[in-house]
Amino acid sequence: MARLFITGGHGMVGRNLRAHPGIAAWQVLAPARTELDLCDADALRDWLARHRPDAVVHAAGVVGGIQANLAEPMRYLIENARIGLNLIAACREARIPVLINLSSSCVYPRDLHCGLAEEQILTGPLEPSNEGYALAKIMAMRLVDHACREDRGLQWRTLVPCNLYGPFDKFDPGQSHLLPAIIHKIHRARVEGHETVEIWGDGTARREFMHAGDLAEAILRALAGPSSVPAVMNIGPGVDHAIDDYYRIAAGVIGWQGRFVHDLGKPVGMRRKLLSVARQTEWGWAPQTGLREGIAATYAWYLEHQP
Numbered sequence: 001m002a003r004l005f006i007t008g009g010h011g012m013v014g015r016n017l018r019a020h021p022g023i024a025a026w027q028v029l030a031p032a033r034t035e036l037d038l039c040d041a042d043a044l045r046d047w048l049a050r051h052r053p054d055a056v057v058h059a060a061g062v063v064g065g066i067q068a069n070l071a072e073p074m075r076y077l078i079e080n081a082r083i084g085l086n087l088i089a090a091c092r093e094a095r096i097p098v099l100i101n102l103s104s105s106c107v108y109p110r111d112l113h114c115g116l117a118e119e120q121i122l123t124g125p126l127e128p129s130n131e132g133y134a135l136a137k138i139m140a141m142r143l144v145d146h147a148c149r150e151d152r153g154l155q156w157r158t159l160v161p162c163n164l165y166g167p168f169d170k171f172d173p174g175q176s177h178l179l180p181a182i183i184h185k186i187h188r189a190r191v192e193g194h195e196t197v198e199i200w201g202d203g204t205a206r207r208e209f210m211h212a213g214d215l216a217e218a219i220l221r222a223l224a225g226p227s228s229v230p231a232v233m234n235i236g237p238g239v240d241h242a243i244d245d246y247y248r249i250a251a252g253v254i255g256w257q258g259r260f261v262h263d264l265g266k267p268v269g270m271r272r273k274l275l276s277v278a279r280q281t282e283w284g285w286a287p288q289t290g291l292r293e294g295i296a297a298t299y300a301w302y303l304e305h306q307p
Contacts, residue, residue, distance in 0.1 A: 001027045004223070005053035005096075007038060007087060008060030013102065015168040016212040017057065022220040029053055039079065041086040048094040055098035055223055058087055058140070063133070063170075063177075077132030084140030092147050092154075098226050099156040100219055101144045105208070105234075105273055106134040107160065114240075114274035118160070118232045129269045145231060155226040159218065162236030162275050166212030166294065167301040178243065179209050182250045183299055184306075190256040197251075199260050201268035203244035208274050210236050211294035214287035221285060230279045237287050238277035243268070253296050 002025075008014045009030025018028060029051055036047050038060055062079045091099055108116045109124030121141070126134045141158045148154050165179040173181045189197045215235060222229045241249075247260055280286065289297075 001025075002054040003027045003029055003051065005048075005051065005056045006030045007056070007058050007083075011059060011061075011063075012164065012166065012168045012170070012212055013059040013215060014057075016166055017059070017216040017219055019167070020213065020216040020220060022217070025220075026055075026223075038083045038086055041090065044086050044090045045093060048090050048096070052094070053096060056087075056091055056096050056100070057219055057223070058084075058099065058101045060087070061133075061136075073132040075132075076130070077136055080133055080136030081139055084136055084143065088140060088143040088147065091156075092151075095151075095154075097153070097155060098223065099144065099154070100222050100226070101140055101156065101158045102219075103137045103141050103158050103160045103232075104134065105160060105162050105236075105275055106130045107138050107141065108273065110270055113270070113272040115276045116234070116274065117276040118230070118234060118279060121232070127270045129267060141232065148231065157222060157226055157229045158232045159215075159222065159229075160232065160234045160275070161215050162208040162210050162234070162273075164212045164215060165209055166298050169212070169298065171302060171306055178207060179246055179250075179295070180298070180302075182246055183254070183295070183302055186247070186250050186254045186256050187299070187302065189258060190254055195258045196261050197247070197256075197258060199243060199247055199262050200266035201243065202262050202264060203242060203247070203260070205243050205268045205270070206240040206272040206274065207243060207246070208236050208238075208240040209246070209291070209294075210287050211289035211297075214289050218285055218287075229283065233279045233283065234275040234277055235280060235287075236275045236277055238275065238280075240272065240274045241291070249292055250295055250299075253292065253299055 004026040110127040169180040170176045171180045171184040
């Protein structure tokens with residue numbers, strides 16, 4: 001059985017990938033950070049030499065929402081850049097034949113808003129609220145591209161997912177992204193009897209979200225036939241919704257019937273960030289989990305696992 005090394009195997013993406021039925025085709029290697037620190041280049045090279053994986057999915061990273069990125073921009077740039085550089089350089093040295101590098105939609109320029117096509121990366125300024133994380137992801141993407149140019153035998157690809165949510169997510173508002181934070185806030189409002197929930201901004205900014213289980217399916221499909229995958233490819237539903245819509249749908253799922261208030265003084269990041277899925281469509285794949293269905297499944301997981 002071929003061996004698959006998943007970095008970040010204990011994070012949301014990694015755990016959803018490991019939970020997918022299709023992972024049974026692989027012998028999975030998913031060391032925790034206490035077993036393998038990706039910031040330690042020597043330890044990483046030694047680990048790869050010992051275990052010799054046949055393929056790598058790079059899902060590791062230091063992630064957080066707007067609050068966290070604004071509070072610690074240096075951390076998000078330095079740690080993510082170090083992780084990406086160490087991992088890709090070590091895989092190049094070990095001649096790992098297949099690597100699926102997971103990027104982020106924050107690599108796109110801030111002023112493009114919708115129809116974000118892969119060739120538009122590096123064509124304009126980044127969104128300041130997560131610039132550090134974006135720069136690190138761009139560096140990793142370019143390293144993958146350069147490695148493939150130098151060695152045509154490598155089947156290394158970069159997938160650029162839209163915003164994700166699902167089981168194993170972080171729901172703490174200080175660390176979480178928009179949708180898990182919404183689920184947590186509205187759940188607490190229902191449990192504690194609050195009549196209002198605050199929304200940052202005016203609620204009209206738009207975001208594209210995909211259930212993490214769908215991304216896991218796309219990753220496994222790419223691993224099964226990496227030669228058919230474009231060098232860089234967006235992954236997402238190709239449809240976005242206003243932030244107010246996410247609050248409204250989550251409130252319906254959770255059963256909270258209060259009202260929303262908007263804090264116009266809080267940051268909201270990019271007004272819109274909708275990926276073009278033309279390459280994904282040509283590849284013959286699309287996510288299958290509907291938004292309400294995905295939020296309901298995520299809330300069920302949250303109720304079972306959160307204190």
